[in-house]
Amino acid sequence: MISFPICKINLGLHILSKRKDGFHEINSLMYPVPVKDVLEIVPAEKFQFESGGLAIPGDKSKNLVVRAYEILKDEFDIPPVSIYLYKNIPMGGGLGGGSSNGAYALKVLNELFLLGLSTEDLKNRAAKLGSDCPFFIEAIPQIATGKGDKLTPFDLDLKGKTLVLVNVGLHFSTADAYGRINPKTPIYLLEDILNEPIPNWKETLENDFEEPSLMAFPELKSIKAKLYDLGASYAAMTGSGSTMFGIFDSAPDLEGQFEIQDGFLEVVEL
Structure with a gap:
């Protein structure tokens, strides 16, 4: 199954305070942008993860796509998969590409293995991956508060721009x-x-x-x-x-x- 994780921009981003858990309270509007990576996940005899396009630094086992699989494997005992991720969205650019990859992996695995997780179920699991990840479950304009994981839809339409x-x-x-x-x-x-x-x-x-x-x-x-x-x-x-x-x-x-x-x-x- 192939999906196309998108990115986002922030329209306004206020850092309000530092939380006791080490994160920060923020207030921002996240807006979806159709610049895309490519994510393919298919059943396999053993788990494997490969990537192409832009080089992904760091340990592959910590990639959010891999972590998304592990979260659902632990909960639902889903079978092995082969994952291929083509990176087009630059890392460390504030576009949320890695967060999007993780969220889309959850959505694909949910559909691929008929897990029956609702949108809210997926958001809750995405929050375990990172603060920006829940936004990409629906990928509509949303005001993000808390550490970025509390989302409220906002009526902003930049269509035609x-x-x-x-x-x-x-x-x-x-x-x-x-x-x-x-x-x-x-x-x-x-x-x-x-x-x-x-x-x-x-x-x-x-x-x-x-x-x-x-x-x-x-x-x-x-x-x-x-x-x-x-x-x-x-x-x-x-x-x-x-x-x-x-x-x-x-x-x-x-x-x-x-x-x-x-x-x-x-x-x-x-």
Whole structure:
């Protein structure tokens, strides 16, 4: 069975406080973006996991796709599978690609082995994989609170807009990104900002990770400025970085605008 895990952008991301469990209380709007990986899972005589496309660093046994299988195997004693993951979404870019892979693996295994898990059942198991994972079970615009796992659908539709994603190959660890910020209470309510016209977001819709990251990596500041120069209604960093994005009314001419070597440049019609 083949599926196509998508990614997300964050529209606003406030870090409110540090929790006793070591995580942080956040408030953010997660919006699904149809840039995709490819995930194939089929029954097999013995378990195996292989990947292609972008190289995945670290121990394969800790990949969220493998962990998703192990969670369901322990609970339902499902048989071995062969998993192939083709990575197109860059790691460490704030796009949630790894979280999406894990969530989609849960959904595929649920369907493949007729486990009968509901959407809420899948979200509960996805939360064991990581804070962003439950979002990808439904993959609709949702306000994320708590440590990112408490989700409320939000009526925001960017259909007809063009999204430009710029990643120059910088890999941000989430731990390092959190180390650059101090939790604070936002001045404006996120939901109120998102109900304003998109051009108004420039002054009030903030990602708390962005300012310290742009100070540490001036090339990101230049990318944001370039996106606005090209006509973006709104531009920002997504997640804990380092991918920058711009929302446009129509596709801009990007020829020669960005030098991309190890990262990627994607133009997405929403």
